[in-house]
Amino acid sequence: MSIAVPRGSDGRPGALWAVPALLYFALFAVVPMALVVALSFTDWSGLGSPHWAGARNWTRLLHDPGLGQSLRLSLLLTVVTWAVQTLICLPLGVWCAGPQRSRAVLGTLFFVPLLMSSAAVALLFGALLDPNFGLAHTVGPWIGVDDGNFIGDPHKALWTVTAVITWQFVPFHTLLYQAAARQVPAQLYEAATIDGAGRWRQFASITLPQLRNTVVTSSVLILVGSLTYFDIVLILTDGGPGTSTRILPLHMYLTGFSSFDMGYASVLAVLLLAAGTTLSLLVVRITGFRRMTSQREGL
Protein backbone atom coordinates (compact mmCIF):
# COMPACT_ATOMS: atom_id res chain seq x y z
CA MET A 1 0.00 0.00 0.00
CA SER A 2 2.71 2.41 0.91
CA ILE A 3 4.18 1.88 -2.54
CA ALA A 4 0.96 2.87 -4.25
CA VAL A 5 0.62 6.09 -2.30
CA PRO A 6 2.88 8.81 -3.69
CA ARG A 7 5.35 10.36 -1.26
CA GLY A 8 4.06 13.37 0.56
CA SER A 9 0.45 12.27 0.49
CA ASP A 10 0.66 11.55 4.21
CA GLY A 11 0.13 15.29 4.33
CA ARG A 12 3.50 15.93 5.92
CA PRO A 13 5.98 18.38 4.46
CA GLY A 14 9.30 16.95 3.35
CA ALA A 15 12.75 18.15 4.29
CA LEU A 16 12.81 20.39 1.22
CA TRP A 17 10.55 22.88 2.98
CA ALA A 18 13.27 23.77 5.43
CA VAL A 19 16.04 24.05 2.86
CA PRO A 20 15.67 27.74 1.88
CA ALA A 21 15.81 28.94 5.49
CA LEU A 22 18.70 26.64 6.34
CA LEU A 23 20.70 27.65 3.27
CA TYR A 24 20.10 31.32 3.96
CA PHE A 25 21.05 30.99 7.59
CA ALA A 26 24.13 28.99 6.61
CA LEU A 27 25.34 31.64 4.17
CA PHE A 28 24.95 34.65 6.45
CA ALA A 29 25.46 33.17 9.90
CA VAL A 30 27.15 29.76 9.85
CA VAL A 31 29.67 30.48 7.10
CA PRO A 32 30.73 33.74 8.79
CA MET A 33 31.28 31.84 12.01
CA ALA A 34 33.66 29.48 10.24
CA LEU A 35 35.17 32.30 8.24
CA VAL A 36 35.99 34.33 11.32
CA VAL A 37 38.19 31.51 12.57
CA ALA A 38 39.95 31.39 9.19
CA LEU A 39 40.36 35.16 9.11
CA SER A 40 42.00 35.09 12.52
CA PHE A 41 44.99 33.48 10.80
CA THR A 42 45.31 36.24 8.20
CA ASP A 43 46.40 39.83 7.81
CA TRP A 44 43.75 42.03 6.27
CA SER A 45 43.13 45.73 6.33
CA GLY A 46 39.58 45.56 5.01
CA LEU A 47 40.68 46.44 1.48
CA GLY A 48 42.08 43.97 -1.02
CA SER A 49 42.38 40.33 -0.01
CA PRO A 50 43.38 38.70 3.29
CA HIS A 51 46.91 37.25 3.46
CA TRP A 52 47.91 34.18 5.37
CA ALA A 53 49.69 35.16 8.58
CA GLY A 54 49.94 31.92 10.49
CA ALA A 55 49.36 32.06 14.21
CA ARG A 56 50.81 35.55 14.53
CA ASN A 57 47.54 37.14 15.54
CA TRP A 58 46.99 34.52 18.19
CA THR A 59 50.40 34.97 19.79
CA ARG A 60 49.69 38.68 19.85
CA LEU A 61 46.78 37.89 22.09
CA LEU A 62 49.24 37.12 24.86
CA HIS A 63 50.90 40.50 24.59
CA ASP A 64 47.89 42.73 24.04
CA PRO A 65 47.87 45.19 26.93
CA GLY A 66 44.27 46.12 26.08
CA LEU A 67 42.97 42.57 26.29
CA GLY A 68 43.24 42.00 30.02
CA GLN A 69 41.62 45.35 30.64
CA SER A 70 38.75 44.73 28.23
CA LEU A 71 38.11 41.24 29.58
CA ARG A 72 38.07 42.57 33.11
CA LEU A 73 35.69 45.39 32.18
CA SER A 74 33.39 43.02 30.27
CA LEU A 75 33.25 40.60 33.16
CA LEU A 76 32.60 43.38 35.66
CA LEU A 77 29.90 44.87 33.46
CA THR A 78 28.27 41.46 32.99
CA VAL A 79 28.21 40.58 36.67
CA VAL A 80 27.02 43.99 37.83
CA THR A 81 24.28 44.36 35.21
CA TRP A 82 23.12 40.82 36.00
CA ALA A 83 22.91 41.43 39.74
CA VAL A 84 21.33 44.87 39.52
CA GLN A 85 18.81 43.93 36.85
CA THR A 86 17.71 40.77 38.61
CA LEU A 87 17.28 42.56 41.93
CA ILE A 88 15.18 45.28 40.29
CA CYS A 89 13.22 43.23 37.78
CA LEU A 90 12.03 40.38 39.93
CA PRO A 91 10.10 42.37 42.55
CA LEU A 92 9.02 44.90 39.94
CA GLY A 93 7.70 42.20 37.61
CA VAL A 94 5.84 40.44 40.39
CA TRP A 95 4.33 43.75 41.46
CA CYS A 96 3.27 44.60 37.90
CA ALA A 97 1.57 41.21 37.62
CA GLY A 98 -1.00 42.27 40.21
CA PRO A 99 -4.58 42.52 38.95
CA GLN A 100 -4.99 46.21 39.84
CA ARG A 101 -5.69 48.41 36.87
CA SER A 102 -3.31 51.09 38.12
CA ARG A 103 -0.47 48.60 37.92
CA ALA A 104 -1.29 47.75 34.35
CA VAL A 105 -1.30 51.44 33.45
CA LEU A 106 2.06 52.02 35.16
CA GLY A 107 3.38 48.94 33.41
CA THR A 108 2.56 50.55 30.09
CA LEU A 109 4.85 53.45 30.94
CA PHE A 110 7.56 51.19 32.34
CA PHE A 111 7.90 49.38 29.06
CA VAL A 112 8.41 52.41 26.80
CA PRO A 113 12.25 52.25 26.96
CA LEU A 114 11.94 48.84 25.30
CA LEU A 115 11.12 50.61 22.07
CA MET A 116 14.18 52.81 22.03
CA SER A 117 17.25 51.92 20.04
CA SER A 118 20.60 51.85 21.76
CA ALA A 119 21.54 54.89 19.70
CA ALA A 120 18.55 56.82 21.04
CA VAL A 121 19.22 55.76 24.62
CA ALA A 122 22.88 56.69 24.31
CA LEU A 123 22.07 60.13 22.89
CA LEU A 124 19.45 60.76 25.56
CA PHE A 125 21.80 59.88 28.40
CA GLY A 126 24.70 61.62 26.73
CA ALA A 127 22.69 64.84 26.99
CA LEU A 128 21.41 64.11 30.50
CA LEU A 129 24.92 63.35 31.74
CA ASP A 130 26.49 66.48 30.27
CA PRO A 131 28.36 67.91 33.26
CA ASN A 132 27.66 71.53 32.27
CA PHE A 133 24.11 71.68 31.00
CA GLY A 134 22.65 68.26 31.72
CA LEU A 135 20.82 66.84 34.68
CA ALA A 136 24.17 65.56 36.00
CA HIS A 137 25.07 69.16 36.81
CA THR A 138 22.11 69.36 39.21
CA VAL A 139 22.00 65.83 40.54
CA GLY A 140 25.77 65.31 40.90
CA PRO A 141 26.24 67.46 44.02
CA TRP A 142 23.36 65.65 45.77
CA ILE A 143 25.23 62.36 45.61
CA GLY A 144 28.73 63.62 46.21
CA VAL A 145 29.85 64.25 42.63
CA ASP A 146 30.32 68.00 42.81
CA ASP A 147 31.45 68.55 39.23
CA GLY A 148 28.67 66.33 37.88
CA ASN A 149 31.24 64.60 35.69
CA PHE A 150 30.06 61.01 35.48
CA ILE A 151 31.15 59.89 32.01
CA GLY A 152 34.33 61.94 31.86
CA ASP A 153 35.82 60.41 35.00
CA PRO A 154 37.70 57.12 34.42
CA HIS A 155 36.63 55.83 37.82
CA LYS A 156 32.94 56.46 37.29
CA ALA A 157 32.54 55.91 33.55
CA LEU A 158 31.99 52.15 33.68
CA TRP A 159 29.46 52.46 36.51
CA THR A 160 27.65 55.12 34.55
CA VAL A 161 27.54 52.91 31.47
CA THR A 162 26.24 50.09 33.65
CA ALA A 163 23.46 52.33 34.94
CA VAL A 164 22.43 53.37 31.43
CA ILE A 165 22.42 49.77 30.20
CA THR A 166 20.31 48.82 33.20
CA TRP A 167 17.85 51.59 32.35
CA GLN A 168 17.55 50.22 28.85
CA PHE A 169 17.07 46.55 29.70
CA VAL A 170 15.17 46.50 33.00
CA PRO A 171 11.82 46.84 31.19
CA PHE A 172 12.41 43.72 29.13
CA HIS A 173 13.24 41.54 32.09
CA THR A 174 10.46 43.03 34.16
CA LEU A 175 8.14 41.99 31.36
CA LEU A 176 9.48 38.42 31.55
CA TYR A 177 8.89 38.27 35.29
CA GLN A 178 5.46 39.83 34.96
CA ALA A 179 4.39 37.20 32.44
CA ALA A 180 5.75 34.40 34.59
CA ALA A 181 4.24 35.69 37.83
CA ARG A 182 0.84 35.75 36.19
CA GLN A 183 1.11 32.04 35.50
CA VAL A 184 1.61 31.05 39.11
CA PRO A 185 -1.52 29.10 40.07
CA ALA A 186 -3.68 31.09 42.52
CA GLN A 187 -4.55 27.96 44.48
CA LEU A 188 -1.01 27.94 45.87
CA TYR A 189 -1.55 31.35 47.44
CA GLU A 190 -5.00 30.45 48.66
CA ALA A 191 -3.66 27.36 50.40
CA ALA A 192 -0.78 29.33 51.90
CA THR A 193 -3.18 32.01 53.18
CA ILE A 194 -5.31 29.36 54.85
CA ASP A 195 -2.17 27.96 56.46
CA GLY A 196 -1.48 31.42 57.83
CA ALA A 197 1.58 32.23 55.74
CA GLY A 198 2.37 35.95 55.58
CA ARG A 199 3.21 37.97 52.53
CA TRP A 200 6.98 37.49 52.77
CA ARG A 201 6.61 33.84 53.49
CA GLN A 202 4.41 33.45 50.41
CA PHE A 203 6.90 35.34 48.30
CA ALA A 204 9.81 33.22 49.50
CA SER A 205 8.04 29.86 49.48
CA ILE A 206 5.76 30.17 46.46
CA THR A 207 6.65 33.04 44.14
CA LEU A 208 10.42 32.55 44.11
CA PRO A 209 10.39 28.79 43.54
CA GLN A 210 7.69 29.17 40.88
CA LEU A 211 9.77 31.76 39.07
CA ARG A 212 12.90 29.61 39.15
CA ASN A 213 12.88 28.94 35.42
CA THR A 214 12.31 32.59 34.63
CA VAL A 215 15.23 33.60 36.83
CA VAL A 216 17.40 31.19 34.86
CA THR A 217 16.10 32.36 31.47
CA SER A 218 16.43 36.03 32.32
CA SER A 219 19.90 35.53 33.77
CA VAL A 220 21.16 33.71 30.71
CA LEU A 221 19.67 36.38 28.46
CA ILE A 222 21.45 39.08 30.45
CA LEU A 223 24.72 37.17 30.23
CA VAL A 224 24.35 36.64 26.48
CA GLY A 225 23.19 40.22 26.05
CA SER A 226 26.31 41.48 27.78
CA LEU A 227 28.21 40.34 24.69
CA THR A 228 26.20 42.79 22.61
CA TYR A 229 26.54 45.92 24.75
CA PHE A 230 28.52 47.59 22.09
CA ASP A 231 26.61 50.33 20.30
CA ILE A 232 25.59 52.07 23.50
CA VAL A 233 29.17 52.24 24.78
CA LEU A 234 30.48 53.31 21.38
CA ILE A 235 28.13 56.29 21.27
CA LEU A 236 28.21 57.21 24.93
CA THR A 237 31.94 57.03 25.67
CA ASP A 238 33.73 55.51 22.64
CA GLY A 239 35.58 53.33 25.14
CA GLY A 240 36.90 56.31 27.03
CA PRO A 241 37.99 58.21 28.90
CA GLY A 242 41.26 56.51 28.02
CA THR A 243 40.32 52.84 27.84
CA SER A 244 38.18 52.82 30.96
CA THR A 245 35.04 51.54 29.18
CA ARG A 246 36.68 49.63 26.30
CA ILE A 247 34.83 46.34 26.80
CA LEU A 248 35.61 43.29 24.67
CA PRO A 249 33.03 43.78 21.87
CA LEU A 250 34.08 47.41 21.52
CA HIS A 251 37.76 46.46 21.62
CA MET A 252 37.04 44.10 18.73
CA TYR A 253 35.12 46.67 16.71
CA LEU A 254 37.71 49.41 17.15
CA THR A 255 40.56 47.01 16.31
CA GLY A 256 38.82 45.98 13.09
CA PHE A 257 37.08 49.07 11.83
CA SER A 258 39.06 51.87 13.40
CA SER A 259 42.60 50.43 13.30
CA PHE A 260 41.72 48.26 10.24
CA ASP A 261 43.43 45.25 11.74
CA MET A 262 40.84 42.66 10.70
CA GLY A 263 43.07 39.68 11.51
CA TYR A 264 43.47 40.51 15.16
CA ALA A 265 39.85 41.68 15.37
CA SER A 266 38.89 38.19 14.18
CA VAL A 267 40.87 36.66 17.02
CA LEU A 268 38.87 38.78 19.46
CA ALA A 269 35.68 37.84 17.61
CA VAL A 270 36.49 34.16 18.07
CA LEU A 271 36.69 34.79 21.81
CA LEU A 272 33.28 36.47 21.68
CA LEU A 273 31.88 33.62 19.61
CA ALA A 274 33.16 31.03 22.05
CA ALA A 275 31.49 32.86 24.90
CA GLY A 276 28.27 33.28 22.91
CA THR A 277 28.13 29.64 21.85
CA THR A 278 28.70 28.41 25.38
CA LEU A 279 25.95 30.64 26.67
CA SER A 280 23.54 29.76 23.87
CA LEU A 281 24.03 26.05 24.58
CA LEU A 282 23.08 26.90 28.13
CA VAL A 283 19.94 28.69 26.94
CA VAL A 284 18.87 25.70 24.89
CA ARG A 285 19.57 23.21 27.62
CA ILE A 286 18.07 25.10 30.52
CA THR A 287 14.93 26.46 28.91
CA GLY A 288 14.12 23.27 27.04
CA PHE A 289 13.53 25.10 23.75
CA ARG A 290 14.12 21.85 21.93
CA ARG A 291 11.19 20.08 23.50
CA MET A 292 9.09 18.77 20.68
CA THR A 293 5.80 19.26 22.48
CA SER A 294 3.36 22.05 23.02
CA GLN A 295 3.99 24.25 26.04
CA ARG A 296 0.30 24.24 26.72
CA GLU A 297 0.21 20.52 27.25
CA GLY A 298 -1.20 19.48 30.59
CA LEU A 299 -3.07 22.73 31.14
Add this chain to the structure above:
Amino acid sequence: MSTTDTLTRERRPHRTAAARSPRRARARRTGRPYRRADWAGGAAAAVWLVIVAVPLYYVVASSLRDRSDYLDAGPLSLPHHLVFSNYRTVLDSGFPTYLWNSIVVSAATVALVLLLALPAAYAVVRSRSRFVSAGFSVMLMGLAIPAQATIVPVYLIITRLHVYDTLLAVILPTAAFSLPMAILVLTSTMRDIPGELYEAMTMDGAAALQTLRSLVLPLSRPGLVTIGIYTALGAWNGFIFPLVLTQSDARRTVTLGLWNYQGQQGGVNVPATMAAVLLSLLPLLVAYLFGRRQLLSGLTAGFGK
Protein backbone atom coordinates in the same frame (compact mmCIF):
# COMPACT_ATOMS: atom_id res chain seq x y z
CA MET B 1 -11.94 20.38 3.73
CA SER B 2 -15.19 21.72 5.05
CA THR B 3 -14.75 19.65 8.21
CA THR B 4 -11.51 21.36 9.02
CA ASP B 5 -12.95 24.74 8.29
CA THR B 6 -15.67 24.22 10.83
CA LEU B 7 -13.20 22.84 13.31
CA THR B 8 -10.96 25.80 12.77
CA ARG B 9 -13.74 28.24 13.30
CA GLU B 10 -15.00 26.54 16.41
CA ARG B 11 -11.57 26.26 17.82
CA ARG B 12 -10.66 29.89 17.72
CA PRO B 13 -13.10 31.48 20.18
CA HIS B 14 -12.55 28.55 22.48
CA ARG B 15 -8.83 29.14 22.53
CA THR B 16 -9.04 32.83 23.28
CA ALA B 17 -11.54 32.27 26.05
CA ALA B 18 -9.33 29.65 27.62
CA ALA B 19 -6.30 31.86 27.37
CA ARG B 20 -7.91 34.86 29.01
CA SER B 21 -10.34 33.63 31.55
CA PRO B 22 -8.17 31.96 34.24
CA ARG B 23 -6.58 35.18 35.37
CA ARG B 24 -9.86 37.04 35.68
CA ALA B 25 -11.63 34.12 37.25
CA ARG B 26 -8.81 33.80 39.73
CA ALA B 27 -8.96 37.46 40.69
CA ARG B 28 -12.70 37.25 41.24
CA ARG B 29 -12.55 34.07 43.25
CA THR B 30 -10.01 35.08 45.82
CA GLY B 31 -10.85 38.70 46.51
CA ARG B 32 -7.31 39.77 47.37
CA PRO B 33 -5.17 37.45 45.37
CA TYR B 34 -1.78 39.02 44.68
CA ARG B 35 -0.61 40.15 48.08
CA ARG B 36 2.95 38.85 47.98
CA ALA B 37 5.75 41.29 48.63
CA ASP B 38 3.49 44.21 47.84
CA TRP B 39 5.53 46.58 49.91
CA ALA B 40 8.91 45.93 48.32
CA GLY B 41 7.39 45.79 44.88
CA GLY B 42 5.46 49.00 45.41
CA ALA B 43 8.53 50.87 46.57
CA ALA B 44 10.55 49.55 43.65
CA ALA B 45 7.76 50.55 41.28
CA ALA B 46 7.60 54.10 42.64
CA VAL B 47 11.35 54.58 42.34
CA TRP B 48 11.41 53.05 38.89
CA LEU B 49 8.55 55.26 37.77
CA VAL B 50 10.68 58.33 38.48
CA ILE B 51 13.73 56.79 36.82
CA VAL B 52 11.78 56.03 33.63
CA ALA B 53 9.55 59.08 33.53
CA VAL B 54 12.19 61.78 34.03
CA PRO B 55 14.32 60.90 30.97
CA LEU B 56 11.20 60.47 28.84
CA TYR B 57 9.84 63.82 29.97
CA TYR B 58 13.26 65.29 29.25
CA VAL B 59 13.19 64.09 25.62
CA VAL B 60 9.77 65.58 24.99
CA ALA B 61 10.30 68.85 26.88
CA SER B 62 13.76 69.53 25.45
CA SER B 63 12.63 68.91 21.90
CA LEU B 64 9.96 71.62 22.26
CA ARG B 65 12.13 74.54 23.38
CA ASP B 66 14.78 76.61 21.74
CA ARG B 67 18.42 76.28 22.47
CA SER B 68 18.92 79.36 24.61
CA ASP B 69 15.87 78.50 26.71
CA TYR B 70 17.38 75.06 27.32
CA LEU B 71 20.75 76.45 28.33
CA ASP B 72 19.28 79.18 30.58
CA ALA B 73 16.48 77.42 32.38
CA GLY B 74 18.08 74.04 33.06
CA PRO B 75 17.29 70.59 31.73
CA LEU B 76 14.08 69.76 33.58
CA SER B 77 12.12 73.01 33.57
CA LEU B 78 9.05 73.38 31.44
CA PRO B 79 9.64 75.03 28.07
CA HIS B 80 9.05 78.78 28.17
CA HIS B 81 6.94 78.62 25.09
CA LEU B 82 6.50 75.69 22.76
CA VAL B 83 8.82 75.79 19.77
CA PHE B 84 8.64 73.42 16.85
CA SER B 85 11.69 74.70 15.02
CA ASN B 86 13.82 71.79 16.27
CA TYR B 87 11.70 69.40 14.30
CA ARG B 88 12.06 71.67 11.28
CA THR B 89 15.85 71.58 11.71
CA VAL B 90 15.90 67.79 11.94
CA LEU B 91 13.53 67.24 9.03
CA ASP B 92 15.58 69.60 6.86
CA SER B 93 18.81 67.77 7.61
CA GLY B 94 18.20 64.53 5.76
CA PHE B 95 16.23 62.77 8.47
CA PRO B 96 13.33 61.87 6.14
CA THR B 97 15.80 59.88 4.02
CA TYR B 98 16.98 58.00 7.11
CA LEU B 99 13.40 57.28 8.14
CA TRP B 100 12.58 56.01 4.69
CA ASN B 101 15.69 53.79 4.63
CA SER B 102 14.73 52.31 7.97
CA ILE B 103 11.21 51.64 6.74
CA VAL B 104 12.55 49.86 3.66
CA VAL B 105 15.05 47.84 5.69
CA SER B 106 12.46 46.84 8.31
CA ALA B 107 9.76 45.92 5.80
CA ALA B 108 12.10 43.91 3.58
CA THR B 109 13.62 42.12 6.56
CA VAL B 110 10.20 41.16 7.89
CA ALA B 111 9.07 39.93 4.47
CA LEU B 112 12.21 37.88 3.99
CA VAL B 113 12.04 36.38 7.47
CA LEU B 114 8.36 35.44 7.17
CA LEU B 115 8.91 33.92 3.75
CA LEU B 116 11.78 31.74 4.97
CA ALA B 117 10.54 30.94 8.47
CA LEU B 118 7.01 29.81 7.63
CA PRO B 119 7.85 26.73 5.54
CA ALA B 120 10.84 25.94 7.74
CA ALA B 121 8.81 25.98 10.95
CA TYR B 122 6.10 23.92 9.28
CA ALA B 123 8.72 21.34 8.33
CA VAL B 124 10.20 21.33 11.84
CA VAL B 125 6.81 20.63 13.39
CA ARG B 126 5.41 18.17 10.85
CA SER B 127 8.26 16.58 8.95
CA ARG B 128 9.72 13.28 10.12
CA SER B 129 13.06 14.06 8.51
CA ARG B 130 16.20 13.82 10.64
CA PHE B 131 17.78 16.48 8.47
CA VAL B 132 15.18 19.02 9.51
CA SER B 133 15.56 18.47 13.22
CA ALA B 134 19.35 18.61 12.92
CA GLY B 135 19.04 21.91 11.03
CA PHE B 136 16.71 23.22 13.72
CA SER B 137 19.34 22.46 16.36
CA VAL B 138 21.93 24.45 14.43
CA MET B 139 19.53 27.36 14.17
CA LEU B 140 18.88 27.33 17.89
CA MET B 141 22.60 27.53 18.45
CA GLY B 142 22.49 30.74 16.48
CA LEU B 143 19.98 32.24 18.92
CA ALA B 144 22.62 33.78 21.09
CA ILE B 145 25.41 34.41 18.63
CA PRO B 146 26.30 38.06 19.06
CA ALA B 147 26.05 39.66 15.62
CA GLN B 148 29.21 41.69 16.05
CA ALA B 149 31.27 38.54 16.54
CA THR B 150 30.69 37.79 12.86
CA ILE B 151 30.88 41.33 11.58
CA VAL B 152 34.33 40.98 9.98
CA PRO B 153 33.42 37.97 7.79
CA VAL B 154 29.97 39.43 7.08
CA TYR B 155 31.73 42.55 5.83
CA LEU B 156 33.95 40.36 3.64
CA ILE B 157 30.94 38.48 2.22
CA ILE B 158 28.98 41.66 1.57
CA THR B 159 31.87 43.31 -0.28
CA ARG B 160 32.42 40.13 -2.32
CA LEU B 161 28.72 40.06 -3.24
CA HIS B 162 29.16 43.66 -4.45
CA VAL B 163 26.27 44.98 -2.38
CA TYR B 164 28.37 47.09 0.02
CA ASP B 165 26.74 50.46 0.75
CA THR B 166 23.26 49.39 -0.34
CA LEU B 167 20.20 48.78 1.81
CA LEU B 168 20.36 45.14 0.71
CA ALA B 169 23.68 44.86 2.54
CA VAL B 170 21.84 45.70 5.77
CA ILE B 171 18.78 43.58 5.04
CA LEU B 172 20.57 40.31 4.27
CA PRO B 173 22.46 39.76 7.55
CA THR B 174 19.73 41.36 9.68
CA ALA B 175 17.23 38.82 8.35
CA ALA B 176 19.67 35.96 8.90
CA PHE B 177 20.14 36.81 12.55
CA SER B 178 16.37 37.22 13.07
CA LEU B 179 15.62 33.80 11.60
CA PRO B 180 16.35 31.53 14.61
CA MET B 181 13.97 33.41 16.90
CA ALA B 182 11.31 33.58 14.18
CA ILE B 183 11.43 29.85 13.55
CA LEU B 184 11.45 29.14 17.25
CA VAL B 185 8.33 31.22 17.88
CA LEU B 186 6.52 29.84 14.85
CA THR B 187 7.23 26.23 15.76
CA SER B 188 5.84 26.70 19.24
CA THR B 189 2.70 28.28 17.74
CA MET B 190 2.29 25.44 15.27
CA ARG B 191 2.76 22.81 17.95
CA ASP B 192 -0.25 24.25 19.71
CA ILE B 193 -2.42 23.27 16.76
CA PRO B 194 -4.12 20.04 17.88
CA GLY B 195 -2.92 16.88 16.16
CA GLU B 196 -6.51 15.88 15.33
CA LEU B 197 -6.81 18.81 12.98
CA TYR B 198 -3.73 17.71 11.06
CA GLU B 199 -5.12 14.17 10.94
CA ALA B 200 -8.47 15.41 9.69
CA MET B 201 -6.70 17.23 6.87
CA THR B 202 -4.75 14.11 5.97
CA MET B 203 -7.92 12.00 5.97
CA ASP B 204 -9.40 14.43 3.49
CA GLY B 205 -6.36 13.70 1.35
CA ALA B 206 -4.84 17.16 1.66
CA ALA B 207 -1.22 17.52 0.61
CA ALA B 208 1.33 19.41 2.66
CA LEU B 209 0.83 22.67 0.79
CA GLN B 210 -2.93 22.54 1.17
CA THR B 211 -2.64 21.83 4.89
CA LEU B 212 -0.33 24.78 5.24
CA ARG B 213 -2.70 27.08 3.44
CA SER B 214 -6.01 26.17 5.00
CA LEU B 215 -5.02 24.98 8.47
CA VAL B 216 -1.56 26.09 9.56
CA LEU B 217 -1.56 29.58 8.12
CA PRO B 218 -4.82 30.78 9.70
CA LEU B 219 -4.02 29.23 13.07
CA SER B 220 -0.46 30.57 13.18
CA ARG B 221 -1.48 34.14 12.65
CA PRO B 222 -0.65 35.20 16.24
CA GLY B 223 2.82 33.72 15.86
CA LEU B 224 3.30 35.45 12.52
CA VAL B 225 2.29 38.80 13.99
CA THR B 226 4.65 38.21 16.91
CA ILE B 227 7.69 37.52 14.79
CA GLY B 228 6.76 40.34 12.45
CA ILE B 229 6.88 42.75 15.40
CA TYR B 230 10.02 41.24 16.86
CA THR B 231 11.86 41.33 13.55
CA ALA B 232 10.68 44.82 12.63
CA LEU B 233 11.77 46.23 15.99
CA GLY B 234 15.16 44.56 15.72
CA ALA B 235 15.68 45.83 12.19
CA TRP B 236 14.51 49.35 13.02
CA ASN B 237 16.85 49.61 16.00
CA GLY B 238 19.77 47.72 14.44
CA PHE B 239 23.10 49.50 14.58
CA ILE B 240 26.15 47.42 13.76
CA PHE B 241 25.13 46.22 10.28
CA PRO B 242 24.25 49.66 8.92
CA LEU B 243 27.33 51.06 10.64
CA VAL B 244 29.77 48.68 8.99
CA LEU B 245 28.00 47.79 5.76
CA THR B 246 26.95 51.22 4.51
CA GLN B 247 28.88 54.38 4.00
CA SER B 248 27.06 57.10 2.10
CA ASP B 249 24.63 59.56 3.61
CA ALA B 250 21.86 58.46 1.25
CA ARG B 251 21.95 54.90 2.71
CA ARG B 252 21.85 55.85 6.39
CA THR B 253 19.23 54.29 8.61
CA VAL B 254 17.65 56.15 11.50
CA THR B 255 19.98 54.81 14.18
CA LEU B 256 23.04 55.86 12.20
CA GLY B 257 21.40 59.16 11.38
CA LEU B 258 20.94 59.81 15.09
CA TRP B 259 24.56 59.13 15.81
CA ASN B 260 25.69 61.18 12.87
CA TYR B 261 23.43 63.96 14.04
CA GLN B 262 25.22 64.20 17.34
CA GLY B 263 28.54 64.65 15.56
CA GLN B 264 27.19 67.06 12.95
CA GLN B 265 25.79 69.44 15.52
CA GLY B 266 28.90 69.32 17.66
CA GLY B 267 26.86 67.41 20.22
CA VAL B 268 25.71 70.70 21.69
CA ASN B 269 22.34 71.30 20.09
CA VAL B 270 20.46 69.22 22.61
CA PRO B 271 16.92 70.29 21.65
CA ALA B 272 17.44 69.30 18.02
CA THR B 273 19.05 66.01 19.03
CA MET B 274 16.11 65.20 21.30
CA ALA B 275 13.71 66.05 18.49
CA ALA B 276 15.59 63.54 16.34
CA VAL B 277 15.41 60.92 19.10
CA LEU B 278 11.67 61.43 19.39
CA LEU B 279 11.17 61.25 15.63
CA SER B 280 13.11 57.99 15.48
CA LEU B 281 10.85 56.61 18.17
CA LEU B 282 7.58 57.93 16.79
CA PRO B 283 6.56 55.02 14.53
CA LEU B 284 7.17 52.57 17.35
CA LEU B 285 5.28 54.71 19.87
CA VAL B 286 2.28 54.83 17.57
CA ALA B 287 2.43 51.05 17.15
CA TYR B 288 2.74 50.72 20.93
CA LEU B 289 -0.36 52.82 21.53
CA PHE B 290 -2.48 50.74 19.21
CA GLY B 291 -1.09 47.25 19.69
CA ARG B 292 0.52 47.25 23.09
CA ARG B 293 -0.54 43.76 24.03
CA GLN B 294 0.75 42.16 20.86
CA LEU B 295 3.90 44.20 20.85
CA LEU B 296 4.80 43.20 24.39
CA SER B 297 4.02 39.55 23.85
CA GLY B 298 6.06 39.77 20.67
CA LEU B 299 9.05 40.99 22.62
CA THR B 300 9.07 38.21 25.17
CA ALA B 301 8.15 35.60 22.60
CA GLY B 302 10.00 32.39 23.06
CA PHE B 303 11.00 33.14 26.62
CA GLY B 304 7.53 32.72 28.04
CA LYS B 305 8.29 29.81 30.31
